[in-house]
Amino acid sequence: MNNLQANMHRCKAADALLSQMVTENGYDLIIISEQYKKKESGTWLEDSSSTAAIWLPPRSKITITVISCYLTPSDSIQEFQEKLDNIEDTARSIEGPLIITGDLNSKVIEWGMPNTDSRGKRILETAARLGLIVLNTGNATTFRRPGCEETTPDITLSTERMAGSIKQWRVLEDYTGSDHQYISFELDTGTNAHQYRKNTGARKWNVSKLNTSKLISAIDDHNPSSSSPKNAEKVVEHTMLNITRACHKSMPKASHSKHKAAVYWWTENISQLRRTCLRLRRSYTRSRRRGAASQEAEQYQAAKKELKHAIDDSKKRKWKELREDINKNPGLRDSGTK
Incomplete structure (x- = not known):
C-alpha cells in the first residue's frame, strides 16, 4: 500500500497539484492536514474543525486504523494539551495496529530539530504512554517557507507492531504548492498488491x-x-x-503505458511550470544559505503565481469546453439528469 502524508496549508494550488500527484503515483491512502476542500471522488473523512482529513481515492481499500491530526501553533499550551488528550483517548479506544500522522507544530530532537520544546515534551510523553514510535528519519525538513526557518512539524507515529510493516519512509522533494513537503511511505499489508497487479496485467x-x-x-x-x-x-x-x-x-496483448493518466485540466505547460517552481525553490534555498536570496525569492514567488494562474485558467477553459459540448449535444445533459 502506497501512502501519502500531506499538509496543504489551505492552499488552492496545493489542492489541485495533490490530485495530480495521486494520479501519477497511485497512492492508496492520503492523510491530510489543513485541507483546502473536500475531494469529490473516493471516500473523504474529516474532523469537525475541518483541519485534518483522510482521503481514499476510488478503488482504494485499507485495513488499518489511521488518525490524522493538526495541532494549531496559535493554541495556548492548555488548548494544545486538551487536543493531545483527545488524541490519546481516541488512540486508547482502538485495538490493534495504529498510525497517527499530522502537523504537530512542535520541536523534538528525535525528529531532527535542534532542541525539544514544551509541546514536544508533551508529545513524547503521550507517545510513550501509547507505545508509539517516531518514524521520521533523516534530516530533511518538511516546512519550507521563504524568509522563515525550516522546521519539521509533520510527524508520522505508529505502534511497534505496525512499525515493522512500514517501509521507505521519506520526505518528498516534489513541488507541492504548499509550504510543506509531503511524506510518503509504503505499508506491507501481507499481500503484495503491486506484484499482483503486475502479474495479472501481463495476461491482458x-x-x-x-x-x-x-x-x-x-x-x-x-x-x-x-x-x-x-x-x-x-x-x-x-x-x-x-x-x-x-x-x-x-488478439494482441494490451500495451501498458508507464505513465498514469493526468487529471482533466493537466497540460504540458502546467507540468513545465511545476518543474520550474521546483528548480527555483532549490535555487532559492541554496542562495538563502549563502545569505543572499532576494532575487531568487522574487523569481520563485513569480513562478508560483504563474503556476497558480495557469491551473485556474486551464480549469476554467475545460469547464467552458464541457458546457459547450453539452449545449451542442443535449443528450449528454439529459443522460446526466436521469
Whole structure:
C-alpha cells in the first residue's frame, strides 16, 4: 500500500497539484492536514474543525486504523494539551495496529530539530504512554517557507507492531504548492498488491482487436477429449491453459503505458511550470544559505503565481469546453439528469 502524508496549508494550488500527484503515483491512502476542500471522488473523512482529513481515492481499500491530526501553533499550551488528550483517548479506544500522522507544530530532537520544546515534551510523553514510535528519519525538513526557518512539524507515529510493516519512509522533494513537503511511505499489508497487479496485467489482451473466427477456431482445436485429465483441479488448469492459448492466437496483448493518466485540466505547460517552481525553490534555498536570496525569492514567488494562474485558467477553459459540448449535444445533459 502506497501512502501519502500531506499538509496543504489551505492552499488552492496545493489542492489541485495533490490530485495530480495521486494520479501519477497511485497512492492508496492520503492523510491530510489543513485541507483546502473536500475531494469529490473516493471516500473523504474529516474532523469537525475541518483541519485534518483522510482521503481514499476510488478503488482504494485499507485495513488499518489511521488518525490524522493538526495541532494549531496559535493554541495556548492548555488548548494544545486538551487536543493531545483527545488524541490519546481516541488512540486508547482502538485495538490493534495504529498510525497517527499530522502537523504537530512542535520541536523534538528525535525528529531532527535542534532542541525539544514544551509541546514536544508533551508529545513524547503521550507517545510513550501509547507505545508509539517516531518514524521520521533523516534530516530533511518538511516546512519550507521563504524568509522563515525550516522546521519539521509533520510527524508520522505508529505502534511497534505496525512499525515493522512500514517501509521507505521519506520526505518528498516534489513541488507541492504548499509550504510543506509531503511524506510518503509504503505499508506491507501481507499481500503484495503491486506484484499482483503486475502479474495479472501481463495476461491482458486488446479486446478491441479480437479476431472472433480465430478465437473460435483455436478453442475448437482444443476441445476436451478422452485424453483430457479427469481430476477437477487438473481440468481447470487444462481449460485455462487452452483459453490462454486461444487468446494469444486471436488478439494482441494490451500495451501498458508507464505513465498514469493526468487529471482533466493537466497540460504540458502546467507540468513545465511545476518543474520550474521546483528548480527555483532549490535555487532559492541554496542562495538563502549563502545569505543572499532576494532575487531568487522574487523569481520563485513569480513562478508560483504563474503556476497558480495557469491551473485556474486551464480549469476554467475545460469547464467552458464541457458546457459547450453539452449545449451542442443535449443528450449528454439529459443522460446526466436521469
